[in-house]
Amino acid sequence: MNKIIKKVQYSEKVFRFDVEAPLIAKSRKAGNFVIIRVDNNSERMPLTIADADIEKGTITLVVQKVGLSSTKLCALNEGDEIHDVVGPLGNPTHIENFGTVICAGGGVGVAPMLPIIKALKAAGNRVLSVIAGRNKDLVIMEDEVRASSDELIIMTDDGSYGEKGVVTVGIEKFINQEHIDKVFAIGPPIMMKFCCLLTQKYNLSTDVSLNTIMVDGTGMCGACRLTIGGKTKFVCIDGPEFDGAQVDWDEMFKRMGTFKDVEREEMEHFEEHLATVDAGKKKETTDVIMDVEPTDASIEELTDRNAEWRKELRASMKAKERTAIERVKMPELDPLYRATTRTEEVNIGLTKEMALTEAKRCLDCPKPTCMEGCPVSINIPSFIKNIERGQFLAAAKVLKNTSALPAVCGRVCPQEKQCESKCVHLKMNEPAVAIGYLERFAADYERQSGNISVPKCDEPNGIKIGVVGSGPSGLSFAGDMAKKGFDVTVFEALHEIGGVLKYGIPEFRLPNAIVDVEIENLQKMGVKFITDCIVGKTISVKDLEEQGFKGIFVGSGAGLPNFMNIPGENALNIMSSNEYLTRVNLMDAANPHSDTPINLGKKVVVVGGGNTAMDSCRTAKRLGADVTLVYRRSEAEMPARLEEVKHAKEEGINFFTLHNPKEYEADDKGAVKAVVLDVMKLGEPDASGRRRPEATGETITLECDQVIVAVGVSPNPLVPQSIEGLELGRKNTIAVNDQMQSSIEEIYAGGDIVRGGATVILAMGDGRKAALNMSEKLLNKK
Numbered sequence: 001m002n003k004i005i006k007k008v009q010y011s012e013k014v015f016r017f018d019v020e021a022p023l024i025a026k027s028r029k030a031g032n033f034v035i036i037r038v039d040n041n042s043e044r045m046p047l048t049i050a051d052a053d054i055e056k057g058t059i060t061l062v063v064q065k066v067g068l069s070s071t072k073l074c075a076l077n078e079g080d081e082i083h084d085v086v087g088p089l090g091n092p093t094h095i096e097n098f099g100t101v102i103c104a105g106g107g108v109g110v111a112p113m114l115p116i117i118k119a120l121k122a123a124g125n126r127v128l129s130v131i132a133g134r135n136k137d138l139v140i141m142e143d144e145v146r147a148s149s150d151e152l153i154i155m156t157d158d159g160s161y162g163e164k165g166v167v168t169v170g171i172e173k174f175i176n177q178e179h180i181d182k183v184f185a186i187g188p189p190i191m192m193k194f195c196c197l198l199t200q201k202y203n204l205s206t207d208v209s210l211n212t213i214m215v216d217g218t219g220m221c222g223a224c225r226l227t228i229g230g231k232t233k234f235v236c237i238d239g240p241e242f243d244g245a246q247v248d249w250d251e252m253f254k255r256m257g258t259f260k261d262v263e264r265e266e267m268e269h270f271e272e273h274l275a276t277v278d279a280g281k282k283k284e285t286t287d288v289i290m291d292v293e294p295t296d297a298s299i300e301e302l303t304d305r306n307a308e309w310r311k312e313l314r315a316s317m318k319a320k321e322r323t324a325i326e327r328v329k330m331p332e333l334d335p336l337y338r339a340t341t342r343t344e345e346v347n348i349g350l351t352k353e354m355a356l357t358e359a360k361r362c363l364d365c366p367k368p369t370c371m372e373g374c375p376v377s378i379n380i381p382s383f384i385k386n387i388e389r390g391q392f393l394a395a396a397k398v399l400k401n402t403s404a405l406p407a408v409c410g411r412v413c414p415q416e417k418q419c420e421s422k423c424v425h426l427k428m429n430e431p432a433v434a435i436g437y438l439e440r441f442a443a444d445y446e447r448q449s450g451n452i453s454v455p456k457c458d459e460p461n462g463i464k465i466g467v468v469g470s471g472p473s474g475l476s477f478a479g480d481m482a483k484k485g486f487d488v489t490v491f492e493a494l495h496e497i498g499g500v501l502k503y504g505i506p507e508f509r510l511p512n513a514i515v516d517v518e519i520e521n522l523q524k525m526g527v528k529f530i531t532d533c534i535v536g537k538t539i540s541v542k543d544l545e546e547q548g549f550k551g552i553f554v555g556s557g558a559g560l561p562n563f564m565n566i567p568g569e570n571a572l573n574i575m576s577s578n579e580y581l582t583r584v585n586l587m588d589a590a591n592p593h594s595d596t597p598i599n600l601g602k603k604v605v606v607v608g609g610g611n612t613a614m615d616s617c618r619t620a621k622r623l624g625a626d627v628t629l630v631y632r633r634s635e636a637e638m639p640a641r642l643e644e645v646k647h648a649k650e651e652g653i654n655f656f657t658l659h660n661p662k663e664y665e666a667d668d669k670g671a672v673k674a675v676v677l678d679v680m681k682l683g684e685p686d687a688s689g690r691r692r693p694e695a696t697g698e699t700i701t702l703e704c705d706q707v708i709v710a711v712g713v714s715p716n717p718l719v720p721q722s723i724e725g726l727e728l729g730r731k732n733t734i735a736v737n738d739q740m741q742s743s744i745e746e747i748y749a750g751g752d753i754v755r756g757g758a759t760v761i762l763a764m765g766d767g768r769k770a771a772l773n774m775s776e777k778l779l780n781k782k
Contacts, residue, residue, distance in 0.1 A: 001081040005058050010140045013065040014108060015074050016050075022057030023538050024049070024087050030095065030115035031209065031241055034059070034087030035217040037495060038072045042083065043587065043596035044495075045069045046214045048112035048186075048240075049088060050141075059085075062111030062140065068595050084495045086532040089217045090240045093207070097124040099181035102174050103149070104130040104195055106167045106187025110141050112209055113186045114148075120184075121148045128180075129153070130170035132187075136161035167191055168198045175202055183207070185244065189252055196244035208244040210235050213258055215587070215596075218493055218534065219716050220503075220559035221579035227251050227570055232563060237718060251570055254670030258572050259597035294451045295394045299401050302394050303382040305364070313385055314364050327431040328358040335650040342590065342622045343507045346647055347411070347440075352392075355441040359388035361433045365424055370435060373422040375765025376403050376476065380419060384438055396446035397453050399439060404479035404522065405472065405501075405764065407447060407514045410440025412505060413761040414641050447517050454524045458485035463778055466491060466549045468535045468719055471499025472760045473751030474555035475522060476767030481553075482525040484775045489549075490527060493534045496586060499557055501760070503586040504578070504612065506619050536722025541747070551746050551774050554734060555767060558752030559716040563709055564607075568664030572671040573599055577608070577616045577710035584619055601625050601706025605675055607661055608710030609638040614645065616708045617653045627653050628702065632660035632680050632693040658682070662699060664707065674703050715753050723747065731756055740770035748774050 006018035024034060033048040051060035065071045076082070093116050101120055105113035110131045121127050129149040133139040134157045146152050153170035154162025163170065167187065174180065183206040185195040192208040199206040212224040212235045224235035229246035233239065301307065331348040332338075338346050350358065362384040370380045379398055386395035399406040415421075415436035423432035446452055463486050467474045470492040478488045496502045498515045523529070533539060541552060561576035563569055583589040589598035604620040606613050609631035620627045629648070631638060634657050638645060649655065659677040667673045679698040682691035717732040727743035729735040733756050734742055734749040741748050750766025752758055 001083060002085040003081050004076055004078050005056070007076075007078050010062070011137045013074070014138070014140060015063050015065075016111075017061045017063065017073075017076075018053075018056075018058045019061060019082060019085060020057060021059045021085050021087075023533070024085065025052040025054050025057050025059050027538060027540070028052050028059065028088035029092035030119040031090065031093030031112075032088035033090050033112075033211075033217070033240060034061070034085050035089060035214065036061075036073070036082055036086075037084035038069055038076070039083050041588075041594055042072060043069050043594075044084075044215055044217065045073075046089075046211060046217055046236075048209065048211065050111035050114055051144075052115075060111075062108050064108045072595070084532050086217070086493065086495070086534065086538070088537055089534075090236060091238075093119065093184075093241055095119045095123050100126040100128065100179060101182045101184065102128045102130065102171055102180055104132075104167050104171050104183065104185045104187070105145070106132045106185075106191040107134075107138060108140070109187030109191070109209075110139075110145065113184065114141055114144055116184055116186075117145060118148045121150075126150050128174045130155060130167055130174070132156065132167040132170065132191075133161075134158065166194075168194055171195060171198060175199075175204070180204055189249065189256065192244060193247075193249040196247070196249075200245055206244040207241050208247065209241050210239055210247070210252070212240075212252070213255065215579055215582050216494065216559075218559070218718055220561070221582055222561045222563065222576040223579045225563075225570060226255065232565065232570060234560075237716075251670070254572060255570065257669075259599065262597040262599060293393075294453065295391060295397065297394065299398065302386060302398050303379045303401075305366070305381070309389060310364070310385055313388055317360060319363055322361055322363055323425065323428060323430055325357060325361050327361065328354050328434050328437060330434075330437055332647075335647075335652075338508065339618075339621050339651040341508065342584070342619065343511070345511060346508050349444055350437055350441045352445075355387055355392075355438060356390065358434050358438060359384050361425070362388070363424060369422040369424060370419045370433075371422075373419040375418070375761050376409075376768050378402050378419075378439075380435055383442060384433070384435070387438055387442060392442055392445040393449065393451055393453070395438075395442035399442055400453065400455050400521075402768070403764070404476045404767075405515075405518045405760075406439055407443035408472075408501060408510060408518060409761055409764070410436055410438075410443055411510050411514070414759055416642065418761060447514075452517070452521060454521060455479070455483055457483050457525055460487065460526075461485040461779070463487060463551070464489070464547070464549045465774075466535070466544050466552045468552065468554045469493075469499055469556040469751075469753075470497045470519075470529065471555055471557050471751060471763065472501065473557075473763035473767040473770075474499070474553065475519070476764035477553045477555060477748075477750065477771045478527045478767075479522055479525065480768050480771035481775060482522065482527050484771070484779075486775065486778075488527045490529045491533045491535050491539070492529065492531045493556075494586070495531050497529050497531065503582045504615070506581070506585055506615050508618070508622070509615065534718070536719045541723050545746075551748070551778055553767070553770055553774070554719060554742075554747060554749040554753055555751045555763070556716060556719045556753050558713040558755075558757050560714040561709070562712045562714060564661060564711060566661060566663050568666055568672070569709075571664050571666040572669070573601060573705060574664060574672050574707040574709065577606075577612045577708050578713065580616055580708045581612070581619065584623070590623055599706065601704070603704045604628070604706045604708065605630055605702060605704040606708045606710060607631075608712075609633065609640055610710065610712070611640045611644055613710035614640045614648050616710050617648055618651055620706075620708065621651055621653060625706070628656050628704075629653055630656045630659050630661065630675070630677060630702075632658070633690060634658055634682060637682075637690040656702075658693070659700070660693065660695070661707075665701075672704060672707055674701050675707060676701050713752070713757055715756055720753070729754075739773035740766055741773065
């Protein structure tokens with residue numbers, strides 16, 4: 001929460017806020033912006049920082065009432081709190097002694113121009129400023145601008161103050177007055193476009209600051225993308241300032257209107273949005289009848305293969321009897337029903353009877369090959385045998401000894417490619433033991449029973465450890481380090497803990513309540529969480545070192561969405577799967593009580609064949625769309641889990657394999673109306689081992705009104721590039737050795753920021769490996 005220290009009304013719809021944000025005040029520079037969330041139901045809204053006071057620990061924001069979120073913000077008063085403020089974001093303005101510069105600000109654009117004027121003046125420039133408003137009442141911050149300018153021209157449309165005319169009139173007056181070396185312009189997009197058209201006539205370089213649609217503000221979603229100099233750029237990480245002559249202004253005008261109709265409807269129901277409503281949030285019900293007591297047995301006792309109880313279990317059934325048992329089938333919601341609900345899990349979970357029977361299939365091998373396939377080294381036979389003897393809470397305790405997220409892994413890990421692929425049953429041409437189903441059962445049973453065990457932690461050693469990112473690798477690392485007595489703090493850029501587990505995976509696969517319980521367990525172990533904090537922006541690695549942090553683990557993920565860079569890809573209603581799922585999952589945009597806008601397509605095309613593509617397809621189906629999945633290879637090559645493909649088909653998703661987007665067609669408003677597809681064929685295998693898709697030369701056209709692009713992600717450069725001296729690998733991944741240690745001794749990394757894209761369980765395995773090696777090094781130094 002960030003308290004409003006001061007509020008000033010400039011005009012009927014324009015307000016200034018001084019907001020408590022000491023870390024941002026200390027680290028911000030001219031040109032930076034923040035993302036704010038007014039309350040728990042609000043959208044994430046970008047606002048450029050107008051000023052900062054390091055001593056008071058405040059930043060200044062100037063806001064104009066336009067849409068729902070800005071109107072809600074302007075309704076707040078001194079002493080009220082803004083729910084979330086994260087930043088500083090974006091690249092700062094490039095400041096140097098250019099010579100003589102013109103700084104032009106229109107309307108509320110004067111506010112973000114002010115710190116640039118101050119910085120340019122401090123760098124020795126002669127600063128000529130032009131500020132403009134439609135009338136005298138809309139001219140803001142005159143005194144502050146005048147104080148740092150060598151000359152100032154004020155323009156008003158109606159001539160009620162200063163000179164009559166638009167901002168370009170003032171700019172041209174200065175150009176004709178003396179030699180100009182550089183121009184800066186901030187204001188409404190149409191104003192900036194005409195400023196650039198004017199300055200191009202005089203061959204003057206003009207930088208503009210773009211305030212586009214955003215969700216996260218860190219490069220994760222791609223909502224802010226624009227064509228700059230013929231290439232797609234992300235405004236939040238590549239900007240927000242660009243050479244105005246390079247901006248595709250017409251595209252920007254269209255993209256700024258993406259949610260125009262939705263936002264108009266929201267404003268019509270403004271009073272409803274003022275109330276904080278959690279409608280649609282599903283609370284977990286508990287219907288478990290306890291039939292076992294919490295165990296005081298040690299992990300050693302619960303995992304001892306030679307324990308008497310374990311020997312008795314093995315002797316109770318012959319191997320042939322165990323292998324003769326059919327593999328359990330997971331109970332599921334009816335496809336027709338489940339395709340209408342976003343919050344109810346498709347997989348219902350095993351009953352106790354089903355779990356007991358399936359556990360008997362495990363042969364309790366003396367050399368369990370299944371464990372070789374588990375990246376986090378779960379003692380699989382031991383937890384399963386505890387289930388078989390009815391000690392479900394003991395089974396959960398065994399799981400939590402090596403896994404920080406057993407209920408999560410039991411739902412989303414690809415066991416068929418990991419532990420189950422190593423099961424001895426497969427050598428006998430029998431289905432593998434349902435390890436994942438049993439893992440979920442034990443974790444769910446413990447949670448629903450209320451007897452949640454907290455792993456034993458060593459005595460505190462006083463060594464502070466920082467974790468960047470609260471996704472699977474970060475949480476796994478944090479849990480293992482806490483067990484070893486370290487003082488662990490996790491820094492999360494978003495307003496929710498959980499990373500991709502929250503923003504990327506829908507609740508019909510992984511309910512938020514499940515993730516929250518796993519996080520609460522880490523908190524009970526002493527792990528601290530700080531949200532709205534970007535290491536490398538809000539706080540630097542050097543700051544952490546000065547605060548006494550002796551080790552840092554970077555698990556910031558691969559949050560930068562890939563696009564295909566084909567014609568028409570920046571049309572309205574073409575979005576990355578990251579943006580789509582973040583709006584629906586994290587921001588709950590489909591809930592009518594949420595302020596975050598989303599356009600609900602009726603004919604939706606999803607591009608891709610992985611689990612994220614399946615999540616996007618199935619989400620769009622639940623939001624009422626007719627959904628077609630387009631994938632460039634055949635179904636046999638799809639990287640998605642077989643279960644996800646099965647569920648998608650059952651729910652009515654149309655599969656269009658061996659096709660690949662070639663270009664998009666848009667209507668006169670700039671919205672996508674069709675996709676032109678190359679018809680593909682399979683050639684020779686590529687580096688992945690899958691047959692390479694090749695275009696046949698044929699094309700077909702599919703009509704659509706929304707496209708979700710799910711063709712992978714790349715590591716977000718925001719964190720790695722902020723750490724001086726850090727060696728980077730391919731595509732901005734962090735280079736690490738076999739101990740997960742980076743080129744900087746005290747920094748370790750794992751998960752997607754190292755791998756470039758991987759599963760939850762592989763990321764968790766990296767976190768565990770990093771924790772083991774970092775802890776050994778730090779404890780040996782004591």
